[in-house]
Amino acid sequence: ALTKAQLQDFEIEYAATLSDAGQARRALELTRRALALSPGLPRAYVVQAVMAARAGQYDLARRLLVYTHGALDGQAATRLLRGVLHMQAGNATLAIVQLAALLEAQPLNLRVRLLLARAYYQDGQYADAERALFPLAERADADSYALALAARIQEALGQPQFVAAFLTRSNAATRGSSDEFRGAGEPADLAGDALSQQNEAIPNLRYIRALLQAGQGEAALTRASALARANPGAPDAHVALGDCLSMAGRYAEAAQAYEQAGNMRFTEAVALRIVAAWQRAGQAPRAERALALFLAQSPMSIEGNRLAATYWLASGDNDRAIMILERLQARLGNEDMLLMSDLARAWLGKNDGEKALAFAAHAYRLAPGSAVASDVFGWTLFKVGDAPGTALDLLQKAAQLTPREPLVQLHLGLVYAALGQAQAARAALGFAAQARGFPKQAEARAALAKLS
Secondary structure, three states, X not given: OOOHHHHHHHHHHHHHHHHHOOOHHHHHHHHHHHHHHOOOOHHHHHHHHHHHHHOOOHHHHHHHXXXXXXXXXXXXXXXXXXXXXXXXXXXXXXXXXXXXXXHHHOOOOHHHHHXXXXXXXXXXXXXXXXXXXXXXXXXXXXXXXXXXXXXXXXXXXXXXXXXXXXHHHHOOOOOXXXXXXXXXXXXXXXXXXXXHXXXXXXXXXXXXXXXXXXXXXXXXXXXXXXXXXXXXXXXHHHHHHHHHHHHOOOHHHHHHHHHHHHHHOOOHHHHHHXXXXXXXXXXXXXXHHHHHHXXXXXXXXXHHHHHHHHHHHHHOOHHHHHHHXXXXXXXXXXXXXXXXHXXXXXXXXXXOHHHHHHHHHHHHHHOOOOHHHHHHHHHHHHHOOOOHHHHHHHHHHHHXXXXXXXXHHHHHHXXXXXXXXXXXXXXXXXXXXHOOOOOOHHHHHHHHHHHO
């Protein structure tokens, strides 16, 4: 039989899980019951403080943390919460104390890395901000916020040549894939350590990344295969192998390599790689199962929920997409351009032009240099029948920013066709109709046929 203390621990952990899943009321009931049985229980107050912070009640979260009397200050959840609360209060210096210690213990925690970089930037420690953000910003799948922050850091460091590159990536219509790398270094500079320590993970992982960046895929795959064989219990070795296979276009094999890594450590980065690889392999059901499994284990993952919403939008299930997106909105607020754009798409899919236009216009106000925001705003204006000239201008702007994005070309082509500009419509629709793997290829071809 479980002891009273074990039962309380179980209930508190269950409450934390319910809180992560968005069931705050039930979680609050459990923590209150635990406190009634054991007044002053620190873990219960931490769970309540996290829930208060998520609800935007930061002063309440601070008061609840006082009741712990510092008993859990060394734990990761408490450090993260204190860091967030210090940031919200505008005290970046104190936030750094908490977040730097947490990142040292969890170097693969991308959320903590981003928060710490932001804290360093706000504190005027630009070189430290650059060091903290670099492993995130160099990823091809870095989000627009991280890239915009990287641009501001480079501007503060007096590096204008890097500012433009980061802003261009931040404003792109699509993010890169997680198997592409930037900033990995030159293979020649890293080969010595890798060759002298052929079975050691760290020097070889760096070397493999550099080879991939340099376009030496075969050499990278050979090295990654050897590394995975020598380190069968190291998830990073299998991730590197999956990255190499994915770059070679062997997506099903890449997914299997990622799944081996996931069996050992099912992190967000691994899960999203599995989903992307099965998608590219044409195995949508397996991709969806992997995503569902990850969300069942990590229901508060922002990227996982974004991806789930993308699936529902693509399938036309706008109600489910809106449910997920509104939950993200409650957590992230209204300053996330991609989130506002997705909400615009979802409401447009439900034929609610008024709501769609409000979200699309706000997304554009947040990031007027973004191809995504320009495309969504222009397409929404066109669909609601408002200002077709402005809609065309916005879509032309999006196409100039990302000329090889088939969705932008499809929207632009359809507007050209509606305005009677047949020659321009054929060019844009022809590009979308021939875009490999474009899910709306049939729609583009049908529109192109009507012009003949």
